Amino acid sequence: MFKKRRKLLLEAAWKNNCEIVASATPQNLFYTTGFWGDGTVIIREDSTILLTSLLEGERAKRHAKDCDLIVSKMGKSLKDLVLEHISSKGKVCFDDVEMSLQFSLKKALKDDVIFDPNLFYSVRRIKDEEEIANIAQASRIADKLHDYASAIIKPRMRERELAAELLARAIKSGCDLPFYASAQNPIIVASGPNSSFPHADLTDRRLSNGDFIIIDLVIRFNGYIIDTTRTFALGRVDDEAKKVYETVKSAQEEGIKAVKPDVVAGEVDKKVRDIINAEGYGEFFVHGTGHGVGLDVHEPPSLRVDSKEVLQKNDVLTVEPGIYIPNKFGIRIEDTIIVSKRAEPFTKFPKELLIL
Numbered sequence: 075m076f077k078k079r080r081k082l083l084l085e086a087a088w089k090n091n092c093e094i095v096a097s098a099t100p101q102n103l104f105y106t107t108g109f110w111g112d113g114t115v116i117i118r119e120d121s122t123i124l125l126t127s128l129l130e131g132e133r134a135k136r137h138a139k140d141c142d143l144i145v146s147k148m149g150k151s152l153k154d155l156v157l158e159h160i161s162s163k164g165k166v167c168f169d170d171v172e173m174s175l176q177f178s179l180k181k182a183l184k185d186d187v188i189f190d191p192n193l194f195y196s197v198r199r200i201k202d203e204e205e206i207a208n209i210a211q212a213s214r215i216a217d218k219l220h221d222y223a224s225a226i227i228k229p230r231m232r233e234r235e236l237a238a239e240l241l242a243r244a245i246k247s248g249c250d251l252p253f254y255a256s257a258q259n260p261i262i263v264a265s266g267p268n269s270s271f272p273h274a275d276l277t278d279r280r281l282s283n284g285d286f287i288i289i290d291l292v293i294r295f296n297g298y299i300i301d302t303t304r305t306f307a308l309g310r311v312d313d314e315a316k317k318v319y320e321t322v323k324s325a326q327e328e329g330i331k332a333v334k335p336d337v338v339a340g341e342v343d344k345k346v347r348d349i350i351n352a353e354g355y356g357e358f359f360v361h362g363t364g365h366g367v368g369l370d371v372h373e374p375p376s377l378r379v380d381s382k383e384v385l386q387k388n389d390v391l392t393v394e395p396g397i398y399i400p401n402k403f404g405i406r407i408e409d410t411i412i413v414s415k416r417a418e419p420f421t422k423f424p425k426e427l428l429i430l
Contacts (some may be wrong), residue, residue, distance in 0.1 A: 075202065075204060076108060076139055076415065078202075079105060079120065079197065079202075080122060082185070082197045082319050083193065083385055084117060084118075084119060085342070086197055087152045087167045090188065091165060091260060092164070092188065093118070093164030093165055093168040094118050094160075095116075095193070096116045096117065096167070096169075097110075098113070098156075098168070098172075098175065100197075101297075102115070102169055104369060105194070105369060106122070106141075107124050107126060107137075109133070109134045110137070110297065111126065111130045111133060111136040111247060112127060113126035113127070113130060113141055113152070114126075114155075115141070116156075116160060119371055122141040123144060123159060124142070124144070125145075125155050125156055125159060126145055126381070127145075127152050128148055130145075131143075131340065140285065144212075147244075151306065153174070153175055153178060160179065161314070164186070165185075166187045166188070167188050168187060168189050171189065172268045176251075176410050177330060177386050186281055188189050188344075192374075195247075198368055198375050199386070199389055200387075200388045201368065201388050201389075202388075206390075206412065207299035208296045208297065209298045209300055209410065210295055212216065212295035212300035212420075213302070213410060213420035213421045213422075214342075215244065215293065215295065215301075216302045216421055217422050217423045218247070219240050219244060219247075219291055219293075220425050221337070222239075222306045223304075224306060227287060229281055229282055230282075232277075232279065233264065233277050233278065233369050234263075234430065235371045236263050236281075239258065239276050240289070240291070244291075244293050245328055249295050250293070250295075251293065252293075252294045253290045253420070258276075259275070261289075261291060262274055262276075262288060262289065262290035263286070264285070265282075265285075265286070266281075266285040266286045268280065269285075269398075269404035269405070270398045270400050270402060270403055271397060271404070272398055272404065272406070279283065279368070282309075282317060283308055283310055285307070285308045285309070285403075286305055286308075286315065286403040287305065287308060288303060288308070288406055289303065289304055289305075290302075290303040292371055297369055298367065298368060299367050300407065300420060300421065301392050301394075303394060303407060303429075305319070305322075305404075305406060305407060306428050307429045309430075311427070313350065316404075316427065318397050321350060321397065322395050322396060323349075323425055323427075324349055325349040325395040326407045326425070328345050329346040329364070329377075329393040329395065330393050330409065330411060331417070332345045332346075333385065333417035334385065334392070334415060335385055335386055335387045337384070337422060338381070338382060338383070338387065339375050339376060339381035339382070339384070339385060340380060343362060343381065344383075350397065355397045358397045358398050358410050359396065359398075360396075361396065362376060362377055362378035362381075363377040363395055364377035364391050364392040364408075365391060365394060366389065367410050369426045375391060377392075387414060388413060389412075389413040390412050390413070391410070391411055391413065392409065392410050392411065394407070394409075399430050407425055409421045
């Protein structure tokens with residue numbers, strides 16, 4: 075598995091006249107060696123070396139597969155170890171690295187190094203059988219979490235209390251909790267007016283009758299992420315709110331139908347957006363229709379109105395339209411989808427409006 079992935083990366087690098095592929099990003103180390111942590115992997119046609127620190131050495135020994143492991147000695151920095159093993163034996167394609175290492179690499183290798191994180195994304199976006207199995211398992215856990223949420227939501231419960239229950243249950247179920255830069259928490263629980271913020275912070279607000287409650291779960295199983303959202307109603311729902319909910323649901327269903335190999339990503343966004351615009355809520359749909367999912371929460375392809383990316387078989391991405399009316403409420407419905415002739419959501423929790 076790892077050897078096949080590394081071969082695909084090298085083939086992609088050859089198109090850029092690079093003979094060596096290297097990464098210092100935990101996700102890409104995991105993708106190519108099975109080790110998630112601080113280190114650098116150097117991939118050549120005849121060898122793969124994983125360099126890591128003394129701090130991470132024993133853990134790397136346990137997890138790294140099909141590669142040679144070199145652990146830095148006490149007093150020798152990992153950066154120095156990388157420079158020692160990345161000599162000018164061919165042009166190197168690195169992914170994104172922190173600036174001090176990038177500066178040192180450029181100084182040492184000059185024109186024999188380029189930095190291109192898209193090389194890794196171009197290979198990672200097409201998921202193999204093991205990756206699909208991990209995402210499927212994460213989705214089954216997420217569905218159970220939404221089911222659990224529907225059973226415990228009640229008036230006077232605080233957003234933080236509900237989030238804590240779900241996070242604890244996710245960890246007990248074998249999941250890890252990814253973080254991404256634009257949010258302080260790996261889960262969104264947003265009620266009432268707070269649900270009108272697409273990336274709402276957790277608060278101590280108490281749930282009350284008449285609330286919409288958005289629960290956006292981002293959980294990781296064996297490295298791989300599922301991203302799914304359901305919106306629940308508590309106590310009562312007026313006619314306007316029901317109309318908004320049905321608009322989002324219809325738009326999401328049409329978006330899923332539009333997800334097929336060889337379709338331009340922007341066309342999927344347009345189909346979804348047209349439905350919401352037709353009902354008069356276009357100004358309240360303030361983000362793209364979806365994004366790729368894998369080892370990162372957000373990765374290619376992107377379902378945005380201006381996206382020219384062409385969907386490919388076994389891309390994994392979200393379809394997640396939302397309508398957010400300031401100071402009133404928001405509604406989002408999201409599934410993670412595998413691209414095939416008949417797009418299939420990983421997540422199966424019902425999308426009919428649940429009034430709790």
